[in-house]
Amino acid sequence: MKLEGTHELEATRERVYQSLVNPEVLQRCIPGCERLERTGDNTFAATIRAGVGSIKGVFEGNVQLEDLREPEHFRMVVNGKGAPGFLKGSGDLELLQEGAITKVKYAGDVQVGGTIASVGQRMIQGTAKMMAAQFFTCLGAEAKAAPGEPPPKQGFFRNALRWFSGWIKSIFRK
Amino acid sequence: MIPVPFDYQAPATLDEAVSLLAADPDGAKVLAGGHSLIPAMKLRLAQPQMLVDIARIKSLSYIREEGNQILIGATTTHYQLESSDLLKQICPLLPACAKSIGDVQVRNKGTIGGSIAHSDPAGDWPAAVLALNADLVLVGPGGERVVKAADFFVDLLTTDLQPGEILREIRIEKPSGRFGQAYQKVPHPASGFAVVGIAVQIALNDDGSCKAAQIGVTGVGPKAYRAQATEAALAGSSLDEQIVSSAATHVCDGVDPNADLYASAEYRCHLAQVHARRGIQAAKASVK
Numbered sequence: 392m393k394l395e396g397t398h399e400l401e402a403t404r405e406r407v408y409q410s411l412v413n414p415e416v417l418q419r420c421i422p423g424c425e426r427l428e429r430t431g432d433n434t435f436a437a438t439i440r441a442g443v444g445s446i447k448g449v450f451e452g453n454v455q456l457e458d459l460r461e462p463e464h465f466r467m468v469v470n471g472k473g474a475p476g477f478l479k480g481s482g483d484l485e486l487l488q489e490g491a492i493t494k495v496k497y498a499g500d501v502q503v504g505g506t507i508a509s510v511g512q513r514m515i516q517g518t519a520k521m522m523a524a525q526f527f528t529c530l531g532a533e534a535k536a537a538p539g540e541p542p543p544k545q546g547f548f549r550n551a552l553r554w555f556s557g558w559i560k561s562i563f564r565k
Numbered sequence: 566m567i568p569v570p571f572d573y574q575a576p577a578t579l580d581e582a583v584s585l586l587a588a589d590p591d592g593a594k595v596l597a598g599g600h601s602l603i604p605a606m607k608l609r610l611a612q613p614q615m616l617v618d619i620a621r622i623k624s625l626s627y628i629r630e631e632g633n634q635i636l637i638g639a640t641t642t643h644y645q646l647e648s649s650d651l652l653k654q655i656c657p658l659l660p661a662c663a664k665s666i667g668d669v670q671v672r673n674k675g676t677i678g679g680s681i682a683h684s685d686p687a688g689d690w691p692a693a694v695l696a697l698n699a700d701l702v703l704v705g706p707g708g709e710r711v712v713k714a715a716d717f718f719v720d721l722l723t724t725d726l727q728p729g730e731i732l733r734e735i736r737i738e739k740p741s742g743r744f745g746q747a748y749q750k751v752p753h754p755a756s757g758f759a760v761v762g763i764a765v766q767i768a769l770n771d772d773g774s775c776k777a778a779q780i781g782v783t784g785v786g787p788k789a790y791r792a793q794a795t796e797a798a799l800a801g802s803s804l805d806e807q808i809v810s811s812a813a814t815h816v817c818d819g820v821d822p823n824a825d826l827y828a829s830a831e832y833r834c835h836l837a838q839v840h841a842r843r844g845i846q847a848a849k850a851s852v853k
Contacts, residue, residue: 392824444683444722445594445602445611475610506608513758513825517686517721517787520821 395498398527402534404488408462420529448475476505568606572615590728597679639678658746687758691789695781696764705730721787743769745852749844759784763844786820813842
């Protein structure tokens with residue numbers, strides 16, 4: 392399955408890039424991320440409780456960052472498995488600065504298998520898009536906060552979702 | 566295909582159900598017809614700690630006409646809606662939509678409230694309640710609140726229903742004057758879910774021109790939505806063939822269509838356009 396999209400963040404490219412490779416920020420921003428540890432120079436291990444509505448599953452996986460060209464590009468290779476199925480894939484992230492805004496373009500290919508793929512196939516792409524929107528909204532807030540400033544409070548997902556969906560729509564209208 | 570262990574409660578009243586749910590808003594889950602929740606539990610994709618079965622609360626299952634409103638209880642089954650003589654007369658879109666759902670067994674157990682609260686992106690009822698501009702009555706520990714259908718569906722499988730709340734009733738303004746309705750659907754051959762589903766209600770002026778059009782679309786995006794661009798193109802028009810065809814092409818405007826093994830995004834949008842046109846024509850033809 393192909394996944395691609397563009398998100399605009401109100402921060403400089405350098406700050407967005409730093410946030411994207413900072414395990415602490417990632418742990419706060421990846422929806423349902425319960426654990427994210429650095430296991431090597433550019434490798435991380437993660438536990439993610441992913442899902443929407445009443446459908447949920449826990450995934451264990453690792454993430455590897457490759458082809459790092461700060462602050463404009465890196466490639467991400469993801470491998471994960473859990474009770475509901477497995478996923479593996481890779482994608483490229485490009486950061487483009489446009490004035491005060493940084494555009495993050497991502498494009499990747501993900502394979503999903505197991506129970507979740509056989510019964511949830513029609514919803515996988517929607518779930519991925521929704522999680523990406525949550526992730527980049529959170530990342531935008533993190534990157535916007537000045538260095539040393541406490542990051543914005545998390546745990547407002549439910550209320551923020553309505554706003555997210557409006558925001559997603561506004562992106563797709565472009 | 567065996568769920569993880571869970572507790573089960575079958576309260577006799579809605580108040581009891583609300584307090585059971587309030588005791589554990591995150592671990593407890595409301596069970597109505599169980600046609601989405603139980604399969605997900607058997608596959609262990611959903612693992613609630615407790616089920617609060619509201620299907621046995623008799624006072625939640627009804628179809629009533631009250632003043633200029635139609636009131637439908639949340640646990641009214643698809644079959645009850647499909648076979649309601651009252652609805653066939655005053656709001657035929659509802660029986661038409663019910664009839665298109667799954668198979669006899671599903672319609673006999675599945676409920677309108679369960680389908681709306683689950684907000685499956687291919688569920689049929691969300692399109693119908695959007696097209697009918699329904700009010701949804703939610704009850705929680707803090708009392709009742711009423712949400713417009715257009716504000717209720719938030720995202721994929723996500724609604725405005727807060728933990729601890731139960732959808733109690735669907736309220737629809739009784740269509741009046743010269744109106745037409747239709748539900749036009751392409752069912753998935755295996756599941757019967759809507760690959761695309763278009764619910765249409767049009768109101769006509771005395772001269773036959775279109776006063777207003779309300780179109781609910783399911784199956785296309787991550788949640789059901791109103792096709793506002795199509796509605797705007799129809800309002801005030803003569804509803805002739807050319808206008809209907811061109812209005813229908815706007816049915817996926819602003820939406821990023823779903824893609825899966827059965828239908829790509831382009832194909833799905835194309836289907837939606839074709840069936841929006843047919844749905845509008847069918848609604849127009851049904852005007853008495």
